[in-house]
Amino acid sequence: MQTNFDIAAQFTSSREGLYQNNRFDAGNWTSGVMGQGNLVGTMRGISAPVMVRWLGDASMVTTAVMQAITEDDFTAIARALYWRAVNGDQLPSGVDLLLFDFAFNSGVARASKQLQRVLCLDAPQIDGDIGEDTLEALLHVPANTMAWALNDRFRRRLQDDVGVASDGTIGPVTLQAVQAQAARLRVLIYAVASQQEAAYRSFRGFAQYGGGWLARLNARVDAAIRLLTAPDWT
Structure with missing residues (x-):
């Protein structure tokens, strides 16, 4: 089946903001729990826990790493962890x-x-x-x-x-x-x-x-x- 990933990813990317760091948002903490782990923020809709999953090591996820997430990084993470997870190519x-x-x-x-x-x-x-x-x-x-x-x-x-x-x-x-x-x-x-x-x-x-x-x-x-x-x- 022909994939619509590029269209879907463009839609999602256009609705996500750039870097934010809100201590009252669990997605900004590497643990996914407010007050636990490191407060590093989110970028392009990629949360800190998702970045931990992507890199495989919480110690690698820093504020600088989050701020450096590019559009290409967003696309790779979105395809691997979300599009494939919902079997998008077969829908x-x-x-x-x-x-x-x-x-x-x-x-x-x-x-x-x-x-x-x-x-x-x-x-x-x-x-x-x-x-x-x-x-x-x-x-x-x-x-x-x-x-x-x-x-x-x-x-x-x-x-x-x-x-x-x-x-x-x-x-x-x-x-x-x-x-x-x-x-x-x-x-x-x-x-x-x-x-x-x-x-x-x-x-x-x-x-x-x-x-x-x-x-x-x-x-x-x-x-x-x-x-x-x-x-x-x-």
Whole structure:
């Protein structure tokens, strides 16, 4: 399958800042716990614990090392630790960017398990590993099975997209329009996005940072839909 990594990485990079050093952010500490390890900051969205994982030795991760993370470093880390971790090359266009950016922003396991839950996999298959079972489900799980995961605003957005009354109820008329327009993957994108929104709203920092998180989600969904409908979009 043709990879969209460059497009996804560009999207993510454009939403991450440069160097910051905030002692009240656990991602700025090499241990991943506030007050433990060394306070070295973050750069281009690469947290201190991720840099420890990348270099394999916490003692190597210093403020100077974090400040020196280049765009090429970002790309290498993003491909190895996030894109490959969500099996991005095997995901449908649009779904790949949606999963990758949320994984980079909020964790690979959370992003992968959300997808598996939306696909209604059995409990033992919801393991955060996007392997054969998940990829098979991506091909065959019908829209009505995934519709449970849509929140109200994405139900209405889906209905607007397929040209039916946006009443927020996914019934036979909406599902028939989805089938007629081959919009099953659009349902999947909106369903996963609904779960990503729920996760953001559950985070402790939502009151302070939620506006930015939801703006990033909206941009992520728009980019995913563009990729879905125009796979060569840049």
